[in-house]
Amino acid sequence: MTSEQYQQKLVVDKGGIRIDVWLGDNIDSISRSRLQKLISEGQVIVNQQVCESKKTILKTGDEVIVRIPPPVSSHLIPEAIPLDILYEDEYLLIINKPANFVVHPAPGHSQGTLVNALLSHCPDLKGIGGVERPGIVHRLDKDTTGAMVVAKTEPVLHHLQGQIKAKTAKREYLGVVYGSPSVSSGIVNLPIGRHPCDRKKMSILSEDKGGKPAVTHWLLKERIGNYSLIHYELETGRTHQIRVHSSHIGHPIIGDPLYSSHGKSVGVNLTGQALHAFRLTLTHPITNNTLEAIAPLPQEFEKLLRILRLKIHS
Known part of the structure; x- marks a missing residue:
């Protein structure tokens, strides 16, 4: 720096x-x-x-x-936490985030976060908003795995955020849900806001009550007995969006502690919900080339699919 x-x-x-x-x-x-x-x-x-x-x-x-002025040092402590990097250059990096990994420091999570790890991995950050820190373009929930992009400079951060706002960046997820949809695809276009009673949760909430537009496209990839593998694509990026929309249509994500009333009797002790951001496609802000990052499925996710498939043949 x-x-x-x-x-x-x-x-x-x-x-x-x-x-x-x-x-x-x-x-x-x-x-x-x-x-x-x-x-x-x-x-x-x-x-x-x-x-x-x-x-x-x-x-x-x-x-x-x-x-x-030069960026001031962040009050956060850099930590040498290993990162699974799918792509990196001097402007940005794309990581494969594991489950149980908080992105931003917050009360109760001042250390051990992705930002702490990035500060150690990128010691020459030029600063975001005048502070030496990485630019988190979009977030993944603590227990959602997969590809997420991080900007190393402020111009790159703005460019990437603009792509998400303009819906030119493509974010695709795979999730294993309870039940089997009666149709093969659909769109959930329902606003999401903070739950009026439980502040840890989000809920379907009309815009006049604080809900923000949220659009999720979904496609049935595989019926597995009483479960299904679903492909999701986001138009918007509201907190817990896929989890809330999936639960609303009657197919909550397996292992979701907030939006599923089902138990965990699926044969796999999942660290988090069975939701994985498997592909991220965007335009590089500097080279203008298309970047496509594919995050391999976590071992737990693959084990879950293997066990569910075995059940329908046993």
Whole structure:
């Protein structure tokens, strides 16, 4: 990580626009909120004068200098936790996350998280939002396994998040569920929000009550007696989305402690729910090449399928 401050100099080509808006449109590498913070910290200079307000209106021909301080060290402790890396370059990496692995530090999980591991694995991070930390593009639940992408720089983080928002990034999952759907495919388009009574859970919740749009496509891959292997593709990325939608249509994920009322009598002692992000397809923000990362099924998942298949033939 560099300890030197650097700066960008720009000339306003068209005036009459607020400085934070204009900078946001002309500097792709820094988020709008980060630019506003730099303004408030006196790091933005207009015609050799410190800009004092994000609402300052620029004039054509104004010279603007944005000073970007070096990222400050994170308060988090780097930990040499092994990572299963599917792809890595200087801009991003894609990992195969195991079960029982928390992504972000939080109360009760200040250590042993994916972020702690990434800080150790990537000691030269250039910073996200002015802090030396990795950019988590999208999350997987603690006990959901599979492919997830992490940005090493702020511009790459914004680009990848934009792909997810624009639905050009493709996230595919495999899950083993209870029961056998009567049809071979479907779409669940139901908003999801925080459960009104149990704060650990999410639920189907109308948008006027705080629910956010959530769309899940599913395809029946295999009927296995009283169970099924389902392929899921996400349009949106709400917390617990697949788990909530699967449970709602009457086919909860095996091993799901929150959304399944079934016991664990499936012949396998699962670490988490039988849900795996097996394929992630995106456009590389720098090279513009298509990246496809495939995460092999965890041993527990393969064992579960093997035992369920044996049961229907015994």
